Ligand SMILES: O=C(O)CCC(=O)C(=O)O
């Protein structure tokens with residue numbers, strides 16, 4: 640486990656760790672008050688608007704104003720029997736976007752994408768020409784005991800993420816992209832809440848087959864599941880990992896929501912793997928004038944993208960084949 644970063648540049652030991660293990664974990668790289676609270680504050684407004692909307696449509700019987708953010712989300716999920724994840728997310732589903740698909744691309748989220756402490760680490764890993772890759776999400780996961788389930792399979796909706804490599808969630812164009820993922824919790828992510836879990840050193844074995852029949856996960860018999868390790872994290876912690884590192888998340892067996900951000904960066908000019916979605920220059924040592932600094936422009940980029948996708952959907956970015964013998 641690595642301590643607090645003292646400068647924008649990783650030590651050789653940290654770089655060696657990333658190269659050897661496929662990840663770097665910082666216990667307290669972000670300042671919970673400065674870096675995280677503004678995001679949380681912004682999402683309170685988003686939840687308020689969703690709740691007003693559902694209340695007006697008579698889909699919920701109360702606005703649950705006396706409850707915490709997490710408990711309100713649990714209540715409305717239970718009452719509507721639906722997952723409202725897309726309402727909060729700063730991403731659009733390329734194949735299923737309509738003119739009014741909700742999303743949230745607000746200024747506090749934009750600031751998080753441009754967080755200097757995050758970019759300092761990313762710069763050490765991939766260099767100073769950094770593109771914010773639009774494969775990015777906020778994850779708000781309600782406890783499984785309160786989650787709606789797929790009526791056919793019984794699977795918990797918006798539950799644990801299956802074992803996968805992030806390289807596998809983009810098109811084949813991303814195979815040669817030096818993409819780094821950054822995962823951090825907005826609220827302490829414990830094992831019970833379903834924190835992330837990783838298989839250290841698994842980034843060396845190349846891209847494995849993922850299966851549409853297994854929620855696009857890697858079949859359990861393709862790797863050493865027993866050696867995976869949970870990565871519980873407190874507010875302020877962050878995990879950086881290689882695009883080929885095998886990871887997933889655990890089920891939320893607690894009574895509280897699990898709340899995290901996952902962001903990705905790649906060198907400017909390389910494919911993002913979802914090139915129909917808008918990324919932006921987050922840092923450029925060579926051409927600092929190309930950096931996007933205007934949160935409103937970022938929001939407009941997503942609005943334009945939504946318009947575009949709703950008239951011209953991208954067939955799919957899924958690259959995996961259910962007929963692969965490994966998926967049987
Ligand atoms: O947060 C999760 O449950 C999964 C996140 C993930 O797969 C990622 O950040 O790449």
Ligand SMILES: [Fe+2]
Nearest residue numbers: 803804805886
């Ligand atoms: Fe992932």
